[in-house]
Amino acid sequence: DAGITQSPRYKITETGRQVTLMCHQTWSHSYMFWYRQDLGHGLRLIYYSAAADITDKGEVPDGYVVSRSKTENFPLTLESATRSQTSVYFCASSERSSPLHFGNGTRLTVT
Amino acid sequence: GQQVMQIPQYQHVQEGEDFTTYCNSSTTLSNIQWYKQRPGGHPVFLIQLVKSGEVKKQKRLTFQFGEAKKNSSLHITATQTTDVGTYFCAGFNTNAGKSTFGDGTTLTVKP
Numbered sequence: 001d002a003g004i005t006q007s008p009r010y011k012i013t014e015t016g017r018q019v020t021l022m023c024h025q026t027w028s029h030s031y032m033f034w035y036r037q038d039l040g041h042g043l044r045l046i047y048y049s050a051a052a053d054i055t056d057k058g059e060v061p062d063g064y065v066v067s068r069s070k071t072e073n074f075p076l077t078l079e080s081a082t083r084s085q086t087s088v089y090f091c092a093s094s095e096r097s098s099p100l101h102f103g104n105g106t107r108l109t110v111t
Numbered sequence: 112g113q114q115v116m117q118i119p120q121y122q123h124v125q126e127g128e129d130f131t132t133y134c135n136s137s138t139t140l141s142n143i144q145w146y147k148q149r150p151g152g153h154p155v156f157l158i159q160l161v162k163s164g165e166v167k168k169q170k171r172l173t174f175q176f177g178e179a180k181k182n183s184s185l186h187i188t189a190t191q192t193t194d195v196g197t198y199f200c201a202g203f204n205t206n207a208g209k210s211t212f213g214d215g216t217t218l219t220v221k222p
Binding site for chain 2: 031033035040041042043045048050090092096097098099100101102103104105
């Protein structure tokens, strides 16, 4: 979907480094989400946001920080990356109870 | 918290055979959404069901929402190789204020 973009598409970082994954949507959707998907597994919710300056924890929030100062942006920060955070990260946006629009994902490798 | 179970986890079929995946929620849902994720891709919205007992069709795909609004199914008639991928259901619960994804069913089709 052209309306939601994630960057970078691929990232390799070292254990202990801070890394930020970016997500930008052009629909002005109220809700934004971060999921991680490990090989052969489903989508696990990390954090979500119902509006600017409102964020909530999902299933697996430990080790991650989010912010939402503007409606269109929802960056995800790994404060001190660990190997267990190697995964594919998907950002999504929607209006409440409406279908989610997913970005193309960021493939993160922590060495 | 709300749980959404999806079975089977994997399904291998011969091209031309039918395929069904089932989704069950621990709570009553406001709606249920179905997504398809092609290998290496991101989840893409297929359909949303809202009404009790609702049935919707998209070509060879038939989606059903249970009478109690706690379960759903996706049935594919005469599978094709283009149907390969992982199919996710996501149930929206008003109290939770967000959707919960099932773990997905990965379909492989042998030509």
